[in-house]
Amino acid sequence: MLIISHSSLAANLAKDIFILAGQSNMAGRGGIHGGKWDGNVPTECKPNPSILRLSAQLSWEAAHEPLHADIDVGKACGVGPGMAFANELLSRANSSSPRIGVVGLVPCAVGGTKISQWVKGSRLYGELVKRAKVSVSDGGVIRAILWYQGESDTVRKVDAKAYKGKMERLIMDLRTDLNIPSLLIIQVGLASGEGKLVGTVRKAQQEIKFGNVKLVDAKGLRLESDHLHLTSISEAHLGINLAHAYLSV
Numbered sequence: 001m002l003i004i005s006h007s008s009l010a011a012n013l014a015k016d017i018f019i020l021a022g023q024s025n026m027a028g029r030g031g032i033h034g035g036k037w038d039g040n041v042p043t044e045c046k047p048n049p050s051i052l053r054l055s056a057q058l059s060w061e062a063a064h065e066p067l068h069a070d071i072d073v074g075k076a077c078g079v080g081p082g083m084a085f086a087n088e089l090l091s092r093a094n095s096s097s098p099r100i101g102v103v104g105l106v107p108c109a110v111g112g113t114k115i116s117q118w119v120k121g122s123r124l125y126g127e128l129v130k131r132a133k134v135s136v137s138d139g140g141v142i143r144a145i146l147w148y149q150g151e152s153d154t155v156r157k158v159d160a161k162a163y164k165g166k167m168e169r170l171i172m173d174l175r176t177d178l179n180i181p182s183l184l185i186i187q188v189g190l191a192s193g194e195g196k197l198v199g200t201v202r203k204a205q206q207e208i209k210f211g212n213v214k215l216v217d218a219k220g221l222r223l224e225s226d227h228l229h230l231t232s233i234s235e236a237h238l239g240i241n242l243a244h245a246y247l248s249v
């Protein structure tokens with residue numbers, strides 16, 4: 001069993017680091033009923049001693065659901081895709097991708113946020129960049145940003161139409177400020193939205209043709225009764241699909 005401490009991590013662990021960013025379906029609302037999490041964790045999302053998370057206090061600790069509990073504060077957080085993603089990476093690494101060692105997850109997602117709230121100069125952008133830089137300060141490599149956002153941009157036509165340009169700008173700014181020019185970005189194609197312009201934002205996501213930008217589609221995954229958030233099982237399936245997308249690069 002791995003004993004977690006900041007000093008031992010700095011000395012002994014080489015981490016493959018993944019940034020989790022976007023809004024509520026990345027933060028995790030699986031299993032939220034009546035404003036509370038039901039506590040049920042799918043097998044695919046169980047803790048693993050080789051999966052760590054960067055806490056709000058910027059220290060590494062054992063990862064477990066809900067990953068975003070101290071990041072997306074003031075809201076009920078449940079199951080997201082991060083733990084299933086990391087577990088699938090580790091299970092596949094045993095045979096096909098031995099480069100994966102300890103997985104370091106960096107939760108940054110905040111529910112109900114438009115892409116305009118993530119532009120360079122915003123609080124959310126600054127927090128993401130700060131947390132990403134801290135995550136590699138004691139060793140490790142940022143392998144990818146997993147991005148699931150856009151539901152809040154489906155309400156107003158002006159937001160939906162501007163999505164492609166804003167996302168492209170965000171990708172360029174993050175690659176520049178993290179000094180990783182070809183940083184892999186894996187977007188999640190929307191499964192739902194707060195408004196009626198889901199198709200417009202999905203089209204914008206699909207039209208981004210930058211190198212090293214991939215799209216994993218969540219359309220068709222089962223939603224909670226609010227018709228907006230993925231169920232716990234859907235989040236687990238999404239995490240597995242994100243892992244497969246990463247490993248196929």
